Each structure stands twice: as C-alpha cells, then as structure tokens.
Amino acid sequence: MAKIRVIQFGLGPIGAGVARVVAARSDFQIVGAVDIDPAKVGHDVGRIIGLERDLGVKVSREAAKTLAKKADVVMHCTSSSLQSVEPQLAQIIRARKNIVSTCEELAMPWGQARIAKRLDALARRYKVTVLGTGINPGFMMDTLPIVLTGVCQRVERVRVERVVDASKRRQPLQAKIGTGLTIEQFRAKAGKEIRHVGLTESVALIARALGWKLDRIEETIAPVIAQSSVKTDYFEVQPGFVTGVEQYGFGIKNGERVVELHLRMCVDAGESVDQIWIEGTPPIHSIIRGVHGDLSTAAVAVNSIQRVVAAPPGLVTMMDIPVISVGE
C-alpha cells in the first residue's frame, strides 16, 4: 500500500513529538516540514526532532512552497487559539490537504461558530477533512467519557478528574503551570499565561454527544499551594508558594452541574491518574493509569491520521469519525 504522505506544520515540543511518531511508522512518510524558528530552518527534520538520522527533508520557513508538495495530511501544531490559527488552517485547506491539528480550541470549534462555519465551508469546498485532537482536549476528558456512556441506558451526570504529576516533566511545562510563583504572581497570570486550554471544549463535546442543551459553561482556575517544601530538577518550592494549577470546567443545565471536569496539574500531585464517573444506569467508575501528556498527545494525533484521510470533507470532531486505535 502506498504510504500516507505527511507534512509537519510547526516543530515546537508538541510538533516534534508528533513528527517523531510519524517518522517511526512504516505506513507514513514525512515529505515536508514548516517552522519559523531560524535555529530550525534549513536543517534536516530528523535532526530537529531528535532522531539520530536524516529524513531527507529540510525544515522550511516557506509554508506556501511546502504545502504545494503532494501530501495527504498536514499535522498542524502551532497554537492553542483557534482565532490565531485560522489563517494557517485556511492556507492548508486551500492547498487541498487534510489536517490533524493539536490546536486545543479546534477540538470542539463550534463554540466559536463564525470561525468554525468558515473553516467547515472552506474544507468542504476544497474536499478535505479538518480535525482538532490530542490527549486533552480530544481524548481523556471528552472522547473516553463519551465512549463509556455507551454502556449506560441513562446518564444524569459526567464527572472527570485528571491529576497530572508535573514533577518529572520538562522545565517549560513546570514554569507554565506556575511552579514557584507567589499566590499574587499566579493570580496576575492566571487565565492568561497560566491556563490549560480545553476544558470548555471538552464540556461542549460531551454535551453535544449526549444531546444536552447547556445553559452555559463555566471555568475556574486556582493555584495549588505547597503545604511542605517541594523540589524538582528545576524548582524548589517553599510552603505557601505555588506548585501548579487546578482548574474546573462545568457544564450547567437547568441550573445543575451535569458535566464536571477537574484538572489538577502540579509538581506535588503524587501519582498521575485519570478517573471518570458516569452517574446513570448503571453507574460507571473508571480509573486509568499510565497516560502521558506529551507521548499521548502525539499518539492520539498520529492515530487519527487514517480516520481523517478516509473521512468525508468538512470540519469534524472526534465524535464524527470512527474510533481511533494505535497503528502498526
């Protein structure tokens, strides 16, 4: 069978992780790569993503030229904001390439209806499929809980709790969640630099799959405060200082919180664990251990490629394509 030809758009930590998984697959071939970082442009993609071999493809800063190549799909990994990536997505669509993007807000774009409608119309016109996905949003706090409701006759409420131990993660991630800040410093950054993007999207995806019309979606954000001193490879946090972030996303229907997503990501989280409670008939409780933010976001994105290439044109979510699974 012919290999699926892939262009990597964006080579930050997530994009590089995605490209590594693509490069490891025998059924995929990287045929182009785009990034604006002068330190990467002109170098072989293989080296830039940390392989010890060339892939025979140089990183280019010229998106238009790279997108003119023959390819089946573009792996788009640049930003969390749908508004800011719309021009990139439109350019890729006009180049008639399917898209799998890790843009968090694209996992459920219909909350930003005008942008979503424009992208959907464009994708249909150019006969390509566009999907936003990743581990969260895209899987652990939306697709998986939705799939689990399949064993229920009725569901009253969906609760998900995701605890992420950030103590062994890379320095930028520890910094990004506010590690070492004072509470005041955290408050000044919360909702701006400090914020996991995706809870609103996951709440909306769950409500849409279950046919629930929500009154509104709410998000909260607060610091996790060290009770005793915590030390990582990069930070030493004294009691009273911040070790990370705690966020909730609520889906409210008839005044009730029918969807409750809880994300706790800090350097003193203890064990990473995901839990899902489906309150319904029968009630279901699931515990999942082992999911890894970086490895699994890349996995989910790459494992979606074949479904996206095979799907009818348009802007889709994980609910619109058949279930994904690992490839060979």
Place this chain on the structure above:
Amino acid sequence: MAKIRVIQFGLGPIGAGVARVVAARSDFQIVGAVDIDPAKVGHDVGRIIGLERDLGVKVSREAAKTLAKKADVVMHCTSSSLQSVEPQLAQIIRARKNIVSTCEELAMPWGQARIAKRLDALARRYKVTVLGTGINPGFMMDTLPIVLTGVCQRVERVRVERVVDASKRRQPLQAKIGTGLTIEQFRAKAGKEIRHVGLTESVALIARALGWKLDRIEETIAPVIAQSSVKTDYFEVQPGFVTGVEQYGFGIKNGERVVELHLRMCVDAGESVDQIWIEGTPPIHSIIRGVHGDLSTAAVAVNSIQRVVAAPPGLVTMMDIPVISVGE
C-alpha cells in the same frame, strides 16, 4: 425531529431488555415486534417486556408481515450463532431495514467469511447497514481496549480481564454457567451448552483494528470450583462442585500471545470488575466498575441505533462507525 421507527425481533431476556430501553427513549418508537413464543404472540409488547402500560403494538409470529411495516431499524435478538441467524438477517435486509443485532458471532463476522460476504453484499444491494454488538462481545473486551490503544504510540500486547459476579443474576444465567454441576457434568457440557460466545470475535476485532495478522486464535474453557460452600437464591454449591466458568481467548502472532482475554463468570467471583492492560508506549492500565451484563448489553445495542441508521450500507463492526454514546 421524526422518531426513529424500531421493530423488535426476538423477545427473550435480551430482546425484552433492549425493547425496554427503546420504549424509554423519546426519540424512538416501537412499531412492530416478532417472537415465536405462543405465550407472547398476540399480547401487547409493553406487557411482554414488563412495562405497566400498553405500547399499542402486538407481538406477531409473522416476521414477513411485521417487516413489511415502515421502520428504520430492526433490533435483532435471537441467537449467538451467525450460521443459524443468517436466514433471519437476510429476510430483514430484503425488507430494507437496518439491523442492530446482539448475535455474538455477528460482532466480528469476518472469521466466517462466506456468510459475512453474503450478508455484506445483500446489505449493500438493499442499501441497509448491519451491525452486531453488545457489551461482550461488542464493547468491554474489544471496542474499549481498542479505543484505549489510541493514546499509545506503540502496542505490543493487549490483555483484558472481565470478572462477572453471577451470584445476584437470574436463575437461567446461573444454570447456564454450570453452577452446581460436578466437574464431570461440566466437562460434558463445556463448549456446547456452557460457553460464553464472543472471545474469538473480540480477539479478531482487536487484531483487525491494530493491523495485526494473527497466526491463530485459541479459546480455552474450564470450570471454577467452589473452595468453600456457596449459596445463591437458586443454588447451594458444596466445595468441589462448579460455581461457574472461566474462559480464555488468545490471539497468537509469531508464536506470542499478543491478545489475551480472560473471562471469569461465577457465583463466587467477588466483586464484578473489568480491567484492561495495554502493554506499549506508554503502558496503560484501566479498571472499570459498574458495567452490568444485561443492562449494558441493551444499552450498547440501543445506543448504536443512530450510528447504524446514519452509516453507509454494508455489514459493519463497532470499528467502522463513529463512537457510540448514551442518548437522551
């Protein structure tokens, strides 16, 4: 929106359970029901499935007449054997009705290739979709583990363990798993009257989703033996006698057991629990509590209806349709 019109084909315990879920849904309407049991024929479906109200539809023994009604889907719940239900499925397809069936062997029919090809060709010709599903096979030992591989970059092995506490279940189910038999009596019935059908199908579904070419699939069956005396509402089992059944299904590739499904169903099982281990990168372990054999089989079947009605024609598996979720 117009209601989806449903014909119930078969009103045994599973069929009645399915019909109860259909009857409880505001978006579905039962428009016909077929059964051969003289005790049911001529009575209102509502009463036969245990509701305290009439549904205005009488159970008929005449399949042809019932299938001539206008309907979107037939819920088919008669037998585990694909060979024995083929004529029923063919009759329903020729009546141009989509099918959701709880026939266990239909969950992955491609192991019986000649029958599957005939049904697939017929379904395409009459432009209907045919799906076999249920909680097991159909969900807990195939769809859910396959979905969980989506977070992995590589997978070496999939293991699933399903422990079902049968002590509170209905008498026929306790009898069916061999409760109270001697080991010799069990051995005489094992693989015939005593056997959960579906492990081979689940192994094959997993292998197909993951693109694994198996050397072969193996199944084993053995009695669970009482270590101390066990009492249920229907049986009192002395030590040395049978309390249920233990089965394994193995998918073997290059001499290795790359899929291992373990089902233990007995009246001294302790707590019912499902566990899934994905051995890969990253390794995943999931524990699921609360799944109920009868309630959840009906749920999975009914929750598949909208996906099947919307799907392109042909014989499909759970891997060929978008993820199911609970309806309103």
